[in-house]
Amino acid sequence: MTDTAPSAEPRSGPYICGIDAAMDVVSGKWKSLILWELDAGTRRFGELRRGLPGVSEKMLIQHLRELEYDGLVHREVYREVPPRVEYSLTELGRELNAALEPLAEWGRRRIDRIGAERVELPATG
Amino acid sequence: MTDTAPSAEPRSGPYICGIDAAMDVVSGKWKSLILWELDAGTRRFGELRRGLPGVSEKMLIQHLRELEYDGLVHREVYREVPPRVEYSLTELGRELNAALEPLAEWGRRRIDRIGAERVELPATG
DNA sequence: CGGAATCCACGCCGATACTG
DNA sequence: CAGTATCGGCGTGGATTCCG
Numbered sequence: 294m295t296d297t298a299p300s301a302e303p304r305s306g307p308y309i310c311g312i313d314a315a316m317d318v319v320s321g322k323w324k325s326l327i328l329w330e331l332d333a334g335t336r337r338f339g340e341l342r343r344g345l346p347g348v349s350e351k352m353l354i355q356h357l358r359e360l361e362y363d364g365l366v367h368r369e370v371y372r373e374v375p376p377r378v379e380y381s382l383t384e385l386g387r388e389l390n391a392a393l394e395p396l397a398e399w400g401r402r403r404i405d406r407i408g409a410e411r412v413e414l415p416a417t418g
Numbered sequence: 419m420t421d422t423a424p425s426a427e428p429r430s431g432p433y434i435c436g437i438d439a440a441m442d443v444v445s446g447k448w449k450s451l452i453l454w455e456l457d458a459g460t461r462r463f464g465e466l467r468r469g470l471p472g473v474s475e476k477m478l479i480q481h482l483r484e485l486e487y488d489g490l491v492h493r494e495v496y497r498e499v500p501p502r503v504e505y506s507l508t509e510l511g512r513e514l515n516a517a518l519e520p521l522a523e524w525g526r527r528r529i530d531r532i533g534a535e536r537v538e539l540p541a542t543g
Numbered sequence: 544c545g546g547a548a549t550c551c552a553c554g555c556c557g558a559t560a561c562t563g
Numbered sequence: 564c565a566g567t568a569t570c571g572g573c574g575t576g577g578a579t580t581c582c583g
Contacts, residue, residue, distance in 0.1 A: 339565075378566085400437055
């Protein structure tokens with residue numbers, strides 16, 4: 294709790310408008326990507342980790358916790374050996390993802406416009 | 419140029435998907451708000467500054483430059499005394515703003531859902 | 544008016560090591 | 564497997580000062 298204090302803080306400061314209320318929630322290097330992954334279906338921690346090449350455990354769990362705190366992601370723990378934890382989108386999360394879709398489309402067209410600095414990546418999709 | 423190196427770097431690294439290509443462009447504390455302000459019409463530097471309560475000149479100019487570099491904002495200089503500079507959206511910027519609208523709507527409903535930590539602000543709109 | 548330059552604090556994020 | 568703890572770099576953003 295000394296570093297990067299992830300959990301249980303009432304964020305959602307005084308928002309100027311809807312945009313920053315939404316940006317607040319998706320800001321973070323991997324958050325929108327996590328949402329995107331989860332939109333395809335329920336995922337275990339390790340699956341998410343493998344699906345997001347380059348993410349560290351710390352950032353993944355931190356972003357997951359914040360997403361959970363913000364009511365976008367549901368965390369289900371199965372007390373087994375070995376332990377299993379499954380993450381899925383809540384209804385609010387699915388709504389956010391839907392709202393993100395036009396932005397994603399804009400981004401795709403923008404990449405096309407700039408013209409391919411992009412390299413081939415495993416999870417390009 | 420020693421600090422916070424704002425301008426003229428070919429960002430747009432290898433994007434995983436459209437979402438982070440878009441997020442890359444709007445990430446920054448004030449960027450989406452600047453876009454939002456400019457969507458209402460052409461603005462001078464000082465007008466933007468007053469319209470974004472809390473922003474510093476440094477961050478405003480820095481974000482403006484990045485937005486300009488990314489082709490979202492047009493900067494028009496009028497060599498007069500006193501000097502005048504006007505900022506406006508490009509076509510790409512207007513398209514981005516349109517793509518941002520569903521997200522803004524989601525945000526507004528989210529604010530409503532959380533239930534009003536928000537305080538009254540001048541530019542609330 | 545519209546910046547540029549500098550200093551500095553804080554928080555994001557990565558790497559590594561350890562635990563149940 | 565699914566985290567937790569800690570350290571540290573570095574980028575982001577704030578405050579202040581100066582310039583054309």
